Amino acid sequence: MFRLDGRIALVTGAATGIGQAIALALASSGADIVITDRRLEALAETESQVLGYGRRVLGVAVDVREQEEIRRCVATVEESFGPIDILVNNAGINRPAPAHEVTPEEWDDHFNTNVRGGFFMAQLVATGMRRRKWGRVIFISSQSGLIGIPGQPVYCATKGAVIQLVRSLGLEWAKDGVTVNSIAPTFVETNLTRKRLSDPAFRSFVLRKIPKGELAMPEQIGAAAVYLASEEASMVNCETHRVDGGWTAW
Ligand SMILES: NC(=O)c1ccc[n+]([C@@H]2O[C@H](COP(=O)([O-])OP(=O)(O)OC[C@H]3O[C@@H](n4cnc5c(N)ncnc54)[C@H](O)[C@@H]3O)[C@@H](O)[C@H]2O)c1
Secondary structure, eight states: OOOOTTOEEEESSTTSHHHHHHHHHHHHTTOEEEEEESOSGGGHHHHHHHHHTTOOEEEEEOOTTOHHHHHHHHHHHHHHTOOOOEEEEOOOOOOOOOGGGOOHHHHHHHHIIIIIHHHHHHHHHHHHHHHHTOEEEEEEOOGGGTSOOTTOHHHHHHHHHHHHHHHHHHHHHGGGTEEEEEEEEOOBOSTTTHHHHTSHHHHHHHHHHSTTOSOBOHHHHHHHHHHHHSGGGTTOOSOEEEESTTGGGO
16 A cells, blocks of 8 residues: 555655655655755755665756746656656745744745745646646645744744645645645654754743654654555545644644
C-alpha cells in the first residue's frame, strides 16, 4: 500500500526542514521528485538524498511569490521531466510579531508566500492534473490555522486561509480525479522555529500544550504526505489532517 511508483511529485520549499523530509518520504515511496526553493544551490543536499533512493530528481529555483517564476517552472517541468501528479505546497514563512507591530509589508509577504504562492501553483499544476483525471494537491497548513497563538496573528490568518482554500479547491476539482488536502503539523524543530524553541519558557509552553509531550518530527509530516498522495487516499478530499499529537483537541 501507499506506493507512488510512476508518479512525479513537486515539492516547494524543499531545501530544508519539513519540505526536505516530504521530498525524501515521497522518493522512498517510489515517486520521482521535482524540488524547488528560492535558491538552486540550497537544494543540493535534498537532491543528493533523493538520488540515494534511486529516483529521478530535478531542482528548480522558484520564489513562490513570483507568478512568472511559478509559470516558467511548471511549464519547464511538464515539458522536460514529465507531468506533475502530486503537488506539495510547503514553502512558508513565519516571522512572529504581535498585532500592534505588524506592518503592511510584513502582512503582504506572509500572505503572498503562504497563501497566494500556493494557490497559483495549484491553479497551474491542476490544469494538467484535471486534463489527465488524476492529481493530488497537498498544502502544508498548520495547527495555527485551527487555533489562535498569541504573537503570530498574521501567520495564523494565512494558515486559516489555506485550510479554507483546500475546502473550495477540493470541491471544484473532485470530479476530475484531483483531491486537495492539507497537513496541519504542531511544532517541528526547523529553521522556522529553532530560535523560538531555544527559549526554555517557550519550549516548555509548547511541550505542555502537546498532550504527547513531544515535538513532531519532519518524517511524521512526510509520512502523512505519502498517505494523502497515494491511490488509497482517493476518498480523502477537502480535509485538514492534523499531525499535532492532540494539541488542537483541547
Ligand atoms: N516548523 C513548524 O513547527 C511548522 C509547523 C506547522 C506548519 N509548518 C509549515 O511547514 C512548512 C515548512 O516549514 P519548515 O518548518 O520546514 O520551515 P523552514 O524555514 O525550515 O523551510 C521553509 C522552506 O521554504 C522556503 N521558502 C520560504 N519562502 C519561500 C518562497 N517565497 N519561495 C520559495 N521557497 C520559499 C525556504 O527557503 C525554506 O527552504 C511551512 O509552510 C510552515 O508554515 C511548520
